[in-house]
Amino acid sequence: MLTVNHLAKSYDGEKKSLTDVSFSVRSGEVTVIIGPSGAGKTTILRSINQLIRDDEGEILFDQIDMRQLNRVQLRRARSHIGMIFQSYNLIEPLTAIENVLHGCLGTKSNFAGIFSIYNNREKEEALKLLQKVGLEEFAYQQCRNLSGGQKQRVGIARALMQHPKIILCDEPIASLDPKSTITVMDILRGLAVNDGISVLINLHQVDIAREYADHVIGINNGQVVFDDRTQALSDAAITGIYRKNANLEGSLVHES
Amino acid sequence: MNPNLQQVNHFFNKKRFRLSLILVILGLAYAGASLGLGFQTHSLLNIQDGIAWLIQNFIPNEASKGYWHEISQQLFRTFLVAVAATTCAAVGALFLAIIGAKTLTAAITVSWVIRGFSSLLRNIPIVAWAMILLFSFKQNDLTGFLALFFMTLGFLTRAFMETIEDFGTEKIQALQATGATYLQVIFQGLLPEIAVALMSWILYMIENNVRDATLVGLLTGTGIGFIFNLYFKSLRYGAAGLVVLSVILLVVTVELISNLIGRLLS
């Protein structure tokens, strides 16, 4: 499904944020990336859909290297990669259903995008997805009036509207209360199990990872330090993933 | 058809209808206003004629070099007048704003009187100011100075008042609770906190007044506006072009300086 080979990235040309990261993600599974803050989790996720360019390595998505695509090809590829953010990133002044429908605009023309033209099938699907995440009665609410958990569920519905083969989630539950956390994680797990979508989640809560992940990748200081099934995630392994960096300068940055 | 789907369609149609309605109304208003003014939209396609004319005629030529001395002198004068008017107005405005701000005022009536007064000063057109002042003070810098002063006083009083009111009552009360006197509250508590905001207003007004000084000069026959008019009416376009160039230079310089100060303050 998705294979990342020897991915490396440096923002400033000096300090390596990622050094030689390789892993793969299978369909129908929840893969969780854990690691201390500043380890490079976000950088990995954003490299996959090339929101971050100028990296090195190979990102094979359906046997196609995302890094070799031109602008148009990249846009087409991105339209089938869902993404979910810690801060939801909805268009707050618009209603929930409009935000969900944005998910299908990637495959449509600029004309349709500018005049908000959607066909009946798409509208029906958007409604169904809102129902799926339990928000059908909020369809016409402005997103700025929704709670955090509700916003994140709209975000998931929007991602599903893209018919994604993979969903990338960057700390999807970091701003949520415990109850919403469970709702959101249950939905994400359901997508993998029932719909066969690959779900790749950045987390820093180990207990959640243990509960929901099929496969865990541990990142520390830009390197993969753990890559195994969830059952293998022992306490010792966790201590290893979260150990202080040997690199003093790096660790100072991470603590701040 | 699915009632839910109908609702979605209805939602989008309503949105689209509202937008179309606004566009149609604006379009009609545009057409009506053009008709009422006798403005022909296609003249917008001829703006490049103006630019071309500007470039052809306004390129300062050999002859216009002789004007440089007079122009630079008037330009400098205009700048000084604009700065002086703004500074004097700022002092007056600060005083009025402190007396009149709702959070500091002794009586709400005072606040409303000052608000009304500043609104009056601001909204009397600068043409009227210039003309009345011209009649009494005749053709000299003082006229321009006073016209700018009154406008700016009105504008800054209002701006300062709102800045002070945005500062809030709570902080002022907190200071009063420590036993500070009225003047202590203002000089130790309020002014240091809002100084940056006031400064950016003053800089903005200086920029604006340099431009308005040209207009006032044109009306009252003083400063850079006057010599522009003189050259322009006597078809000495090269010299007039030099005036325009020098005004651009001055305004852009003032803007750059005020941006620089703004950055130092941020």
Add this chain to the structure above:
Amino acid sequence: MIKPENQISLPTQVPTGPRLTIPLRFRDRRRITIMLTLLVLAYITLITLPTMIPSHFKLGAALMSFTENIKIMFLQPHLTNTTFLTLLGALGQSILLAFLTTLLGSVLAFFFALASTRRLAPTPLVLGIQSLMAVIRAIPTVLWVLIYSVVFGLGADAAVVGITFHSVAYLTKVYADSMDELSPDSIETMQAMGLKKGTIIRQAVIPYLVSSYFSWTFIRFEINFADAIAVGAAAGAGGIGYQLFMSSSFYFNFHEVGVMVYMILAFALVLEIISYRLRSVTNQ
């Protein structure tokens, strides 16, 4: 309240990664800047003020005649050379001029702003448009109108084009600044979904922009109304400004000026009420 257009553009530098230099005594830099600026302003003012009063100038007499005229204006307004209806028509002309130029300016400026915001446009284009607009803004509106009245002939065309020039330059800057203030997240999210640029502008940028777009446009309308009057007087472009100019500098009739000033103030009051309403609506 009207914000200065340059206040919101103070460039905020977002430090990325670890900072090597700590801004030492940050507040001191501010205080010194303010003190120095005030000193310079005070110095300029103090040396300028005395030189402004010409020799042999009778300040007392001038002040007397000034207060006299103000009294005539505000306490004894009445018309002799024109009719109220004529003036109402002239006021209408000025309002139409302000409306038309604001509408044109806001539409044109919207596109220029899209091309000059860092969120959407490449840096060279941004810098190019911003510099061009700074130059256009630097030329006072009256000069634009005068220049165009030579090319187009004196009349509505010159007035509209001249005022529009300045409006476009002003609005481009403030719109672009509002766009720069948008969080990059929503645009980036749309890019992550593979949306095209036009779609992103319509679906992610515009919804956030609507309210600030309206308030800036309204502010510009107020400025354009003042400009329309000024241009009418200084460039003879008609409207209430022209009438004002004629009455005061041709007939020296301050009773008439009083009537016109009252009319203009009445309209300004209407605008102020509308802006108050707008603000309370958008603040909700």
